[in-house]
Amino acid sequence: MEIDYRPHFNSEFELLIERIHPPRVCIDNDTCQDCTLVKVDSANKHGILLDMVQVLTDLDLVISKSYICSDGGWFMDVFHVTDQLGNKITDESLIHYIQQALCASRRGKKELQTCLGREMSTRHVSTEDTALEMTGTDRPGLLSEISAVLAELGCHVTAAEAWTHNTRAACIIYVEDETTGRSITDSARLAHIQELLENVVDAHQQMGERKSVRLTPPAASRTHTERRLHQLMLADRDYEKCSSCGDGGGYGGGGSGVVYRNEKGHGKGCDGTIVTIENCEEKGYSVVNMRSRDRPKLLFDTVCTLTDMQYVVFHAAISSMGSIAVQEYYIRHKNGCTLDLETERRRVIQCLTAAIERRVSHGLKLDVSTRDRLGLLSDITRVFRENGLTVTRADIGTRGERAVGSFYVTDVSGNNVNPDMVIEVIRQEIGGTVLVVNKSSGWSPENSTSSTTRSKGNGVEDRPRFSLGSLLWSRLEQLSSNFGVIKL
Template sequence: MRDEISRLLVSRMNIIYPPYVDPQFQTLFERIHSPRVCIDNDTCRDCTLVKVDSANKHGLLLEMVQVLTDLDLVISKSYVSSDGGWLMDVFHVTDQLGRKLTDEGLIRFIQQAVEARREEDAKEVRTCLGRIVGAKLPAQYTVFEMTGTDRPGLLSEISAVLKDMNCNVVSAHLWTHNARMACIAFVTDCTTSKPITDLERLDLLRDQLCNVLRINNGCRDERRAVRAMVLSRLTHAERRLHQMMFEDKDYEGVGGADDRKKQDGVGTTVSIDHCQERSYSVVTVLSRDRPKLLFDTVVTLTDMKYVVFHAAISSKGSLAIQEYFVRHMDGCTLNTESEKRRVVKCLEAAIERRNTQGLRLDVRTYDRIGLLTDITRVFRENGLMVTRAEVSTSGDSVSDTFFVTDSSGNDIDYETIDRIRQEIGNVEVITSCNLVKRSNSTANGNGQERPSFFSIGNLLWSQLERFSGNFGSIKS
């Protein structure tokens, strides 16, 4: 007994307890040096410079890009540098009409949305495209997240189940890629306008939605998932869709990028090299320029746990070129071929998810229970397939955008468009056969070609001192 006690005492003496560090102290540096945003309309003649100066924090670059793209702004160039624990980002920004940012409400919204120390939350603001950003949804709502195999009429069946279960769809987002589908629906109870919290009812809803997602041919390899939760704040739907499709491994599918390359003459190419001098992995992305391209790339790198230390984003004509100097959060570079292939596949998939083909239909009308069900039923009865959808409600108004093709993925004819207009009823339906060519990442708002892209690997280190000096005095 005495020997056993002695062994226990010796073992305890050999235990080394790490020192306790107060979590508040760990974040002290970030709180003292919280992000500061400067809006500069004087330096450049044709654009506004949005400058961010902050202690380095993982995800801050994504946060800034997310704010600008949500406001429908065009980022024509971007430079990122975050070595030595300090981050400095510069974005060359205009609105969709190529104008500088002069609206004081918009400028204040950008600053309040990024800066950590603010007296009040950012209020809602109207973008240059007329969308309201920052609008308050109900205080709470139930959100359903669904992934599964895509097929014609799927959105119609999902909305019909929600309507039959007395659910009102406040907002919904659907993406399709490589025969996979991801959908987020924000709903409330039709009777109370409150979130659905009854567990039995939620279980029944999940079962019904799972049945809708089931493949009719009973394929053993089918993957589907339905998740329900009650939230008190609005999650960022587009980032969540990227995460859902990544978890669903849509990047393992085939076909999307190669087919578009044949049609457009420009595909998506991702290459990864090693910067020996600074021990970075250099990720270069070449693709067709389009809206929110920068967001789609940065969100993928961030959620895959890669840290962007330096970056340069620009364009040449319709070609967007992005160059990132990255390491994994553990400090390692991309050393194995399998890891490189995975990053290449994930970035290509993230870019192609939003390159949706099909006719764009914008529906503007007054809100009512079951509206989404009626619209998507018309699509289904006319043999149309929804490849992407964004449904939003603001007060009594509804603003819905759908991208539709026929069941084979081909464009639909004008007769079908007229029939859809008549069957949907007393609503405004705006059709657009071509996607917007301006980009929220690299395109010039005036449609003019920007200066050709340069390699940050060659110029960054010699230009960093001059680049840093351009920040000047930034007021919080």
């Protein structure tokens, strides 16, 4: 007899369970010598795992391991976390913030009372500004042209994030009216701005190429910016057609492309990402195994993709082995079905590979801090374009009267650039502080902060011949007993 796993969720019953058993969070600094354990115990709901991971990654915390169990109506998870320097989380205000934020993410509350005295990274979402979302074919000077049009139309950029992958480009830019300092809500003006930006994106595109330009006024609720970028590139099908290794594009052309890969081998210059899917008929799950170079926010990227593709993670084990990250997920589709069709498995493999690699940054990383003003992004990207440089990734925002951000740049062929030349031309143009963070082209294990140990070689280690699933099953009873003493 065939068993049909189709979960049924009663919303009123979920609310009752949540009132009786509210989320519990324990911050444990005693169990492990080299990391802090964040233990979460909560009623289960689709997307809760992503909410938890999002909170921790938004605080720039490094998740080196995680054990997840969310079968049935309950969710239990343990995250092994450190700060970016590999230290435990000991700041009481930060611990209190994590506890508040994890509970708030479960209960759907957006406002948090916190006494955090440290600056956060650029905003992960803006609900007060007008948002521009763009996807299209990557080409030289695209980001520069978009930001120039915005400056010409009196749109002040308050935050922006741009990714490139597989000759495709996506960006989200938050803007406000330069004169009033408020969001742009006039429908006629929004339509005019959108029309001009569509002309920019259309330029040099071939007939029938995919593109999207969308301006939206402020909204009380918006999707997390990085999650939205994943959604945009997934909808743009950046996973479909991969360029040969060594080719590809960034904002302005160049960059290092990736090819579709599986366990049979890797292309020249690839990052060695391996994704496989098998069905576990005994347990009624599909098992997704991923192995890639370790880097910050890797867990967020994979969980985000699985969640947005409507898959539910019932169990998972994530760990770092030297410079390599190994992730194993026991999943079903939200409708309760496993991945039985080869076409579905192949699509999930392609989408997860793209999610892992679209955030991999190639080129020279530059951190920029200077006085904020109208047209600043346009000026910086124009300097890059005029000096034969391309932006493969960008993340900028404002803190008070200053603009801060990071740019990854290469030459138009995707090769290394002279850091001294880049710094000098930017300083002459915009002033402020320009710091070279990484002089290498492409991601390297030495630059990762999410591994506790480092590999001596540059190659990808052979896949370990054991299953993290067996480790997970043996740990579940121990994890359950640990949650018995969790206190807020």
